[in-house]
Amino acid sequence: MLGIAAAVLLFIAFLINAGEIATNHVFTSTNVMLIGLALLALHLSGVGAGWSARGRRR
Template identity: 75%
Template sequence: MLAIVAAALFFIAFLIDAADISTNHVFTQTNIMLIGLTLLALHLAGVGSGWAARGRRR
Protein backbone atom coordinates (compact mmCIF):
# COMPACT_ATOMS: atom_id res chain seq x y z
CA MET A 1 0.00 0.00 0.00
CA LEU A 2 2.83 2.41 0.81
CA ALA A 3 4.44 1.68 -2.55
CA ILE A 4 1.24 2.63 -4.38
CA VAL A 5 1.07 5.93 -2.51
CA ALA A 6 4.76 6.52 -3.25
CA ALA A 7 4.16 5.87 -6.97
CA ALA A 8 1.26 8.34 -6.95
CA LEU A 9 3.45 10.98 -5.28
CA PHE A 10 6.21 10.41 -7.85
CA PHE A 11 3.64 10.90 -10.62
CA ILE A 12 2.40 14.13 -9.02
CA ALA A 13 5.99 15.36 -8.71
CA PHE A 14 6.54 14.50 -12.38
CA LEU A 15 3.41 16.42 -13.40
CA ILE A 16 4.53 19.45 -11.41
CA ASP A 17 7.87 19.35 -13.19
CA ALA A 18 6.55 18.57 -16.67
CA ALA A 19 3.75 21.15 -16.62
CA ASP A 20 5.97 23.72 -14.91
CA ILE A 21 3.30 24.40 -12.29
CA SER A 22 4.22 26.92 -9.63
CA THR A 23 3.39 25.80 -6.10
CA ASN A 24 4.01 27.20 -2.65
CA HIS A 25 7.17 26.37 -0.68
CA VAL A 26 5.67 23.32 1.04
CA PHE A 27 4.46 21.40 -2.03
CA THR A 28 7.47 21.73 -4.28
CA GLN A 29 8.49 18.95 -6.63
CA THR A 30 11.47 18.04 -4.44
CA ASN A 31 9.43 17.81 -1.24
CA ILE A 32 6.80 15.58 -2.85
CA MET A 33 9.55 13.37 -4.26
CA LEU A 34 11.23 13.09 -0.85
CA ILE A 35 7.93 12.09 0.77
CA GLY A 36 7.54 9.44 -1.94
CA LEU A 37 11.05 8.15 -1.29
CA THR A 38 10.31 7.97 2.44
CA LEU A 39 7.15 5.94 1.82
CA LEU A 40 9.03 3.65 -0.56
CA ALA A 41 11.75 3.09 2.05
CA LEU A 42 9.11 2.28 4.68
CA HIS A 43 7.51 -0.18 2.26
CA LEU A 44 10.84 -1.90 1.62
CA ALA A 45 11.49 -2.04 5.37
CA GLY A 46 8.25 -3.94 5.86
CA VAL A 47 6.24 -1.27 7.65
CA GLY A 48 2.53 -1.70 7.03
CA SER A 49 2.83 -5.08 5.39
CA GLY A 50 0.26 -6.67 7.67
CA TRP A 51 2.34 -9.76 8.34
CA ALA A 52 3.10 -10.56 11.95
CA ALA A 53 6.22 -12.53 12.80
CA ARG A 54 5.04 -13.53 16.25
CA GLY A 55 5.25 -17.25 15.76
CA ARG A 56 3.30 -20.21 14.48
CA ARG A 57 -0.23 -21.03 15.38
CA ARG A 58 -1.13 -24.66 15.87
Protein backbone atom coordinates in the same frame (compact mmCIF):
# COMPACT_ATOMS: atom_id res chain seq x y z
CA MET B 1 -0.17 0.02 0.32
CA LEU B 2 2.77 2.31 1.01
CA GLY B 3 4.25 1.40 -2.36
CA ILE B 4 1.11 2.57 -4.14
CA ALA B 5 1.10 5.83 -2.17
CA ALA B 6 4.76 6.35 -3.06
CA ALA B 7 4.06 5.75 -6.75
CA VAL B 8 1.20 8.27 -6.71
CA LEU B 9 3.30 10.93 -4.96
CA LEU B 10 6.23 10.41 -7.32
CA PHE B 11 3.89 10.74 -10.31
CA ILE B 12 2.45 13.98 -8.88
CA ALA B 13 6.00 15.28 -8.35
CA PHE B 14 6.78 14.43 -11.98
CA LEU B 15 3.70 16.29 -13.19
CA ILE B 16 4.55 19.36 -11.10
CA ASN B 17 8.10 19.36 -12.42
CA ALA B 18 7.26 18.59 -16.06
CA GLY B 19 4.40 21.07 -16.25
CA GLU B 20 6.42 23.75 -14.45
CA ILE B 21 3.38 24.39 -12.25
CA ALA B 22 3.88 27.18 -9.74
CA THR B 23 3.12 25.91 -6.23
CA ASN B 24 3.72 27.23 -2.75
CA HIS B 25 6.84 26.30 -0.80
CA VAL B 26 5.27 23.21 0.80
CA PHE B 27 4.18 21.40 -2.37
CA THR B 28 7.24 21.82 -4.55
CA SER B 29 8.14 18.87 -6.74
CA THR B 30 11.23 18.17 -4.64
CA ASN B 31 9.27 17.98 -1.38
CA VAL B 32 6.61 15.71 -2.88
CA MET B 33 9.34 13.53 -4.39
CA LEU B 34 11.11 13.21 -1.03
CA ILE B 35 7.87 12.20 0.70
CA GLY B 36 7.31 9.60 -2.03
CA LEU B 37 10.83 8.24 -1.61
CA ALA B 38 10.34 8.04 2.16
CA LEU B 39 7.14 6.03 1.65
CA LEU B 40 8.94 3.80 -0.83
CA ALA B 41 11.73 3.19 1.69
CA LEU B 42 9.16 2.29 4.36
CA HIS B 43 7.46 -0.08 1.93
CA LEU B 44 10.73 -1.80 1.04
CA SER B 45 11.68 -2.15 4.71
CA GLY B 46 8.46 -4.05 5.37
CA VAL B 47 6.47 -1.45 7.29
CA GLY B 48 2.75 -1.85 6.62
CA ALA B 49 3.06 -5.16 4.83
CA GLY B 50 0.95 -8.01 6.08
CA TRP B 51 -0.37 -6.80 9.40
CA SER B 52 -1.32 -9.93 11.25
CA ALA B 53 -2.73 -10.61 14.67
CA ARG B 54 -0.24 -12.30 16.90
CA GLY B 55 -1.78 -15.04 18.91
CA ARG B 56 -0.85 -18.32 20.42
CA ARG B 57 -0.96 -21.32 18.18
CA ARG B 58 -1.59 -24.61 19.87
